[in-house]
Structures are given as C-alpha cells and as structure tokens.
Amino acid sequence: xxxxxxxxxxxxxxxxxxxxxxxxxxxxxxxxxxxxxxxxxxxxxxxxxxxxxxxxxxxxxxxxxxxxxxxxxxxxxxxxxxxxxxxxxxxxxxxxxxxxxxxxxxxxxxxxxxxxxxxxxxxxxxxxxxxxxxxxxxxxxxxxxxxxxxxxxxxxxxxxxxxxxxxxxxxxxxxxxxxxxxxxxxxxxxxxxxxxxxxxxxxxxxxxxxxxxxxxxxxxxxxxxxxxxxxxxxxxxxxxxxxxxxxxxxxxxxxxxxxxxxxxxxxxxxxxxxxxx
Numbered sequence: 001x002x003x004x005x006x007x008x009x010x011x012x013x014x015x016x017x018x019x020x021x022x023x024x025x026x027x028x029x030x031x032x033x034x035x036x037x038x039x040x041x042x043x044x045x046x047x048x049x050x051x052x053x054x055x056x057x058x059x060x061x062x063x064x065x066x067x068x069x070x071x072x073x074x075x076x077x078x079x080x081x082x083x084x085x086x087x088x089x090x091x092x093x094x095x096x097x098x099x100x101x102x103x104x105x106x107x108x109x110x111x112x113x114x115x116x117x118x119x120x121x122x123x124x125x126x127x128x129x130x131x132x133x134x135x136x137x138x139x140x141x142x143x144x145x146x147x148x149x150x151x152x153x154x155x156x157x158x159x160x161x162x163x164x165x166x167x168x169x170x171x172x173x174x175x176x177x178x179x180x181x182x183x184x185x186x187x188x189x190x191x192x193x194x195x196x197x198x199x200x201x202x203x204x205x206x207x208x209x210x211x212x213x214x215x216x217x218x219x220x221x222x223x224x225x226x227x228x229x230x231x232x233x234x235x236x237x238x239x240x241x242x243x244x245x246x247x248x249x250x251x252x253x254x255x256x257x258x259x260x261x262x263x264x265x266x267x268x269x270x271x272x273x274x275x276x277x
Contacts, residue, residue, distance in 0.1 A: 073110030142253030199227030
C-alpha cells in the first residue's frame with residue numbers, strides 16, 4: 001500500500017475533517033502501518049491534541065520531500081513518547097524538534113531508543129526553553145575548535161562558553177523585557193541547567209548588573225553566558241535529524257536542512273568569550 005493510501009486510512013481512522021494530504025502522508029511515512037492501529041483510539045483525544053499531531057505530520061512531510069531522513073523503523077518507545085506526550089505541544093519550534101527526533105530515530109532494525117529519552121525532555125520543555133536552547137547552540141555550528149577542548153568531554157565544555165546579548169535573549173525567547181519577563185527567563189535558564197542542556201554554571205544579568213561586567217565580553221551590556229553540554233549538542237543535532245557524528249563535527253561546521261519554521265537565532269551571539277566566576 002502506498003504512503004498516500006495509508007495516509008488516507010489514517011485520516012479516516014482518526015476522523016480528522018479537513019486533514020491535508022501532507023499531514024496524513026507525513027505521519028504515514030514516519031510511523032508506517034503501526035499508526036493505523038494507534039489511530040483507532042484517537043477518537044478519544046481532544047481536538048487540541050489531534051491538531052498538534054497533524055501539524056507535526058505536515059513538518060514530517062516537508063522533511064520527507066527534502067529527502068533528509070533515512071529509511072527504516074522507529075522503536076515503539078519513541079513513537080509512544082511523541083504521540084502520547086508530544087501531542088500536547090503546539091509550539092512550532094518544539095514540533096520541529098520532535099520531527100527531527102523522529103527522523104533521526106529511524107534505523108534499519110528500529111533499535112535506536114535514545115530518541116525516547118530526548119523526546120521526554122522536549123515534551124517537558126516550555127516554548128521559552130526550546131527557543132533559548134536553539135539560540136544557544138546555533139552559534140557553535142562552524143565555530144571551530146577553542147582551546148583544544150572541543151565538545152568530546154564529560155559534562156560541560158568550559159572553553160566554549162556561549163554569550164547572547166541581553167536584548168537578544170528576550171527577542172529569541174519572545175518575552176517582554178520587563179520584570180515579569182525576567183522572572184520567566186530566569187526560570188527557563190535554570191530549567192535548561194537542571195536538565196543538563198547547559199552547564200550548571202551560568203550568568204544572566206541586565207545592563208546595570210555591576211557584578212557581571214567582569215565576566216562578560218568587553219563593552220557588553222548584560223546578557224546570558226552559558227557553557228554547552230554534550231546532551232545539549234545531541235538534542236540540537238537531533239532536532240535537525242542528525243546523529244551518529246562527532247560533536248566536534250558541529251564545531252567544524254555541518255550542513256543543516258532548511259526548515260519552514262523560522263528557528264530562533266540571536267544576533268550578536270559569540271562563542272569562547274568572557275568567563276564565569
């Protein structure tokens with residue numbers, strides 16, 4: 001049976017009125033016939049979750065059309081995490097992360113279960129945390145080695161701290177630059193550290209924070225200074241459907257697929273500058 005035919009059956013099984021062909025085909029392509037069985041219980045879902053899953057299907061169809069993802073099977077644990085927990089996520093950037101996790105989890109024997117762990121992390125992240133994560137790791141692509149440490153180290157890579165200017169942190173996180181926005185931002189950064197997506201040591205300060213001026217780049221007016229971690233790099237690569245490569249390949253520079261979603265990038269971000277106490 002063709003992917004288009006399976007997609008049609010999925011649309012009928014879940015009762016998705018107005019389901020676009022791309023969403024159905026994308027889901028059929030990545031999940032295969034397994035989704036036909038799962039689809040029969042979708043009638044118990046809320047419209048909100050179905051809509052999110054169909055949007056994810058559209059993103060998967062875009063990746064299918066680009067030829068970026070390999071053939072193969074996805075472990076049931078990964079499928080479960082994406083369908084059961086990821087379907088509550090309606091943020092476009094988070095859905096791109098989930099689509100990348102699905103694509104990178106396909107192997108000939110369907111044995112790569114690492115995506116289940118990462119999918120659980122993504123499902124628990126807020127939209128602010130997701131956006132910050134991408135903005136932190138994007139500057140590492142093509143940066144080159146720094147201090148000879150690279151990223152093949154346990155824990156954090158302290159020779160490769162990443163600096164995001166203060167105003168840009170709010171811009172990429174889509175937060176108001178006010179006291180309430182700062183509280184949300186502070187919580188999001190702390191959550192990234194708690195989950196091991198950035199190092200435990202980090203600095204977040206406004207333009208007038210005197211105590212941070214000694215640790216930020218020259219002439220910087222506040223900002224966020226963090227250390228990358230191996231787990232954080234893994235998640236960034238998986239978001240683009242990449243895995244099975246040295247972390248140092250990211251520093252040397254890798255070609256990432258073009259996504260229709262505008263992924264958050266901080267203007268003026270710098271790598272290997274400043275220091276933390």
